[in-house]
Amino acid sequence: YLAKLSSVGSISEEETCEKLKGLIQRQVQMCKRNLEVMDSVRRGAQLAIEECQYQFRNRRWNCSTLDTLPVFGKVVTQGTREAAFVYAISSAGVAFAVTRACSSGELDKCGCDRTVQGGSPQGFQWSGCSDNIAYGVAFSQSFVDIRERSKGASSNRALMNLHNNEAGRKAILNNMRVECKCHGVSGSCEFKTCWKAMPPFRKVGNVLKEKFDGATEVEQSEIGSTKVLVPKNSQFKPHTDEDLVYLDSSPDFCDHDLKNGVLGTSGRQCNKTSKAIDGCELMCCGRGFHTDEVEVVERCSCKFHWCCSVKCKPCHRVVEIHTCR
Structure with a gap:
């Protein structure tokens, strides 16, 4: 709710x-x-x-x-x-x-x-x-x-x-946790203030x-x-x-x-090489899985151009997607 x-x-x-x-x-x-x-x-x-x-x-x-x-x-x-x-x-x-x-x-x-005020036993403020x-x-x-x-x-x-x-x-x-900031000449930590x-x-x-x-x-x-x-x-x-x-x-x-209220794992993606719970054997509960090949486009051969941008080429590769039966 x-x-x-x-x-x-x-x-x-x-x-x-x-x-x-x-x-x-x-x-x-x-x-x-x-x-x-x-x-x-x-x-x-x-x-x-x-x-x-x-x-x-x-x-x-x-x-x-x-x-x-x-x-x-x-x-x-x-x-x-x-x-x-x-x-x-x-x-x-x-x-x-x-x-x-x-x-x-x-x-x-x-x-x-x-x-949370005053000095601390560790010496900071x-x-x-x-x-x-x-x-x-x-x-x-x-x-x-x-x-x-x-x-x-x-x-x-x-x-x-x-x-x-x-x-x-x-x-x-x-x-x-305690987070702190240093104060002092040229970034030295002569004096430190902290907060929770x-x-x-x-x-x-x-x-x-x-x-x-x-x-x-x-x-x-x-x-x-x-x-x-x-x-x-x-x-x-x-x-x-x-x-x-x-x-x-x-x-x-x-x-x-x-x-x-259980949706089941049919259609869920799984990891073919894993032996853990995300692996196809456990995720698919022994029902087996489908394998499909899909083409993905990624950025590659990226170069920095002065000034100031990064230009990349699109690279195509085929990956296997495994889904539970």
């Missing part, structure tokens, strides 16, 4: 909030109270889709989106590790985009993080515009998590979604993809009167706040199955 915001024009009027499909009433109310932030939420949703599709570009499930709700299909309605990744990357996308808008001065409600990640994370918690909390956060699925939402935000928080910056969103995606690969299968348990998620296999060590968790095993994503 977050990604669906990307198909709407600028969200600048309260009436627009009512038209955003997939939002629950409390999210619509938040939208109306935070109109200036909603374009950032939309950007975060689009960022999440793009990163998800990049991370899974060579997998059977490649994070395909649909024109209907939910935009990721029925995959996210099941408690699978794919759903865990979608929730985590979406939550992270909102926190990232809102924080970026704060730092760039787009929002009146927030700006740079002014708590905190200065510049530190990313206000606290505001971005708080907004993501309020806007994204409200959907699960409104259901009553005691069902298995609500607990799973809330955990993975937080794991997505942790992927940013735990990878904040978010990692590139690609780094966030990489971290969450690793967490996806090592995700923990969980089940609900009770500690006193509190319902919690614990590893299904008691021999596994407990998951941390940074790990992804899931409740149900994933389908193999091989065959077209509309009932479960």
Whole structure:
């Protein structure tokens, strides 16, 4: 539902909030109270889709989106590790985009993080515009998590979604970095000012993809009167706040199955020489593949001409394209 915001024009009027499909009433109310932030939420949703599709570009499930709700299909309605990744990357996308808008001065409600000031134990001076990640994370918690909390956060699925939402935000928080600028005569570093910056969103995606690969299968348990998620296999060590968790095993994503929202891998390109998941044997699930020869045109024999242009010749070559049956 977050990604669906990307198909709407600028969200600048309260009436627009009512038209955003997939939002629950409390999210619509938040939208109306935070109109200036909603374009950032939309950007975060689009960022999440793009990163998800990049991370899974060579997998059977490649994070395909649909024109209907939910935009990721029925995959996210099941408690699978794919759903865990979608929730985590979406939550992270909102926190990232809102924080970026704060730092760039787009929002009146927030700006740079002014708590990072003074000298540091390493000898440099905190200065510049530190990313206000606290505001971005708080907004993501309020806007994204409200959907699960409104259901009553005691069902298995609500607990799973809330955990993975937080794991997505942790992927940013735990990878904040220090960026610095040197000051001095002729570029010397006599004096250094530094600020805290978010990692590139690609780094966030990489971290969450690793967490996806090592995700923990969980089940609900009770500690006193509190319902919690614990590893299904008691021999596994407990998951941390940074790990992804899931409740149900994933389908193999091989065959077209509309009932479960699986598009299948027929027609997908595969790598004939790879033994990994992007290889034709695994990607095509043993069904075999078609091979077609196509001609591609590339730039070659490029030369620099003074001043200032680069001129290239078009080169034609034939390549083999392999697609699953």
